[in-house]
Amino acid sequence: MKTILSTKKETMRDALSKTILRLSEEDENVYVLDGDLATSTKVDIVANENPEKFLQMGIAEQNMMSVASGLATTGLQPWAFTFAAFLSKRAIDQIQVQIAQPNLNVKMVGGYSGLLTGLTGKTHQSLEDIAIFRTLANMVVLAPADSTEVEKVMEFAHQYDGPVYIRLARDAYPVIFSDDYQFELGKAVTLKEGSDVTIISTGTQTSRSLEAAEKLESEGISVAVVHMPSIKPLDKEAIVKAAESTGAIVTAEEHSIIGGLGSAVAETLVEEKPVPMVRVGVRDRNAESGPNEAMLQKYEISSDYVAAAVKKVLKKK
Structure with missing residues (x-):
């Protein structure tokens, strides 16, 4: 890995x-x-x-x-x-x-x-x-x-x-995973260890989250990245463990901020281990067609916005 x-x-x-x-x-x-x-x-x-x-x-x-x-x-x-x-x-x-x-x-x-x-x-x-x-x-x-x-x-x-x-x-x-990677239903995958904050991401946002984490490391911020390929069933144990180990969570998804991974993680945290949290996703708005990079910036889900969310949640710790 x-x-x-x-x-x-x-x-x-x-x-x-x-x-x-x-x-x-x-x-x-x-x-x-x-x-x-x-x-x-x-x-x-x-x-x-x-x-x-x-x-x-x-x-x-x-x-x-x-x-x-x-x-x-x-x-x-x-x-x-x-x-x-x-x-x-x-x-x-x-x-x-x-x-x-x-x-x-x-x-x-x-x-x-x-x-x-x-x-x-x-x-x-x-x-x-x-x-x-x-x-x-x-x-x-x-x-x-x-x-x-x-x-x-x-x-x-x-x-x-x-x-x-x-x-x-x-x-x-x-390409994030090697050929010997084994998918497990309902299990998250820790791609990067960190102590200050955990980014929990899924799908396409996982590579952007890794990019954000690498940028933040150069600024002295220790970021864990947990990939969540299984959104249902959800790895609640991994979410609670991340909350306990870093005390702050950012979720990242190329999806509406309503009802997706961020909502699923928030539901778990509020019941099991409430900690500061910021969701990165498309806000309550309809999208439009356009070039990739422009879309990522306009709808605030690029790696830069993931990094900004990390800094925002750290202020809440």
Whole structure:
């Protein structure tokens, strides 16, 4: 495991592509359902190389999830792929009633999550999906930080019997984990030790949190970074331990500040170990389309804003 942010970058989509093809070839029960976005999510590799396992469902996400539900009742393992915005909002009724309530073995992968969706427009952004999915009983909610963890999370989901939502991003991110990394459901991963404050991050914000921590170290601030790939179930023990060891918490996510990781961590702290806390996420506002760096700055989730949050919470200790 690396404590210094790697300069090597890979896309989550590339890792997804290779992994889903392998799973579809190794397991006769695995089928890919595509919401007409296969070239964007890169599951078109299955259409090209294992076409009998690829089901094109068109731009009809509600129907796609109903089909996934039906396939799961026959013992198959459907994997549904579309953008996070469409899974979490357009098809949520079908997911709740036909998948989550009966606790069916359906895997849902939401690509293009968060702010940075490649200039596809604000209708294709998803800042609410973690909040929505974590309220559903029986639902597992995962947000990997890099391409290595994508593969590990998908392998876990393949073995897990029940509904799983996996949140992925579009662009390339630094490789944080080595190939021998093992994902554990409901477990956080300490990427960096520190004594003054703990940043608890998930998904894409973990690499930005590491970047912020490295900047702060040069200023004499000792920052621990805890990555939370499993948002539901949540590693409450790791949160309490962080609160006890550093006495101050910053959460970081490329998601609305309402209902996501920050809310989940705050719920744990207020019940178990109240300490000063600052949340980094998109405030109560709608986003817009634009270049990545401009978006990170405008919506206050860049590594600079994570670092500023650390300094803010330290003043509350």
